[in-house]
Amino acid sequence: CRNYYKLSCGEPMEDCFKVVCNGKECVFPEELIKGLEDTGHTVEVCPRVIISNFGMQFCVKEEDGSFTTIPTSIFLRTGIERSSDGKPAYFAAPHGGMDVNISGPLVGKGTRPAWLQFYVSIGGLTCFHPDEDQDAPWAAKTSLADIYSSEDAIRAIRMCAIVSITFNCIAT
Numbered sequence: 001c002r003n004y005y006k007l008s009c010g011e012p013m014e015d016c017f018k019v020v021c022n023g024k025e026c027v028f029p030e031e032l033i034k035g036l037e038d039t040g041h042t043v044e045v046c047p048r049v050i051i052s053n054f055g056m057q058f059c060v061k062e063e064d065g066s067f068t069t070i071p072t073s074i075f076l077r078t079g080i081e082r083s084s085d086g087k088p089a090y091f092a093a094p095h096g097g098m099d100v101n102i103s104g105p106l107v108g109k110g111t112r113p114a115w116l117q118f119y120v121s122i123g124g125l126t127c128f129h130p131d132e133d134q135d136a137p138w139a140a141k142t143s144l145a146d147i148y149s150s151e152d153a154i155r156a157i158r159m160c161a162i163v164s165i166t167f168n169c170i171a172t
Contacts, residue, residue: 002017002165005165005169029128030155042101042104043102044102044153045100045153046146047144048142049094049096052073052074058070074093075091075092077090099117099131099141100118101115101131116129128160
């Protein structure tokens with residue numbers, strides 16, 4: 001993603017980070033995704049959202065020895081009051097991003113694809129992160145669209161890279 005920023009600052013293409021995929025130098029993330037597709041990989045890109053979950057560590061041990069996990073989310077006040085009793089209405093903060101799942105002969109071999117997610121982290125870094133959403137019984141991932149076509153996936157990856165540069169370099 002940083003290559004977009006380097007080039008916008010007038011740095012030469014030779015100074016950019018490159019990855020070779022299928023014999024071609026990839027300078028931008030979307031070129032790498034296209035290269036992986038050209039080598040027989042399946043790349044699925046889809047925007048998804050889940051209830052924010054800040055860990056599964058808060059548990060209660062039950063009498064039978066099993067554990068019950070307590071949801072740990074951030075609840076936000078909406079500024080709207082319930083009509084039934086006038087009390088404030090709250091909602092669990094969502095966590096969303098652009099999911100990227102890659103599987104094929106080089107990346108994501110076997111039964112588990114390489115799972116990435118593009119989002120703004122709690123620390124402020126906007127980038128592709130490992131998709132480590134925990135399997136929480138109260139928080140199912142919801143797709144906000146159908147899985148993108150190859151052309152739309154390439155466009156989405158490019159837009160994620162540009163948003164990353166905007167948030168990380170220009171806006172901070």
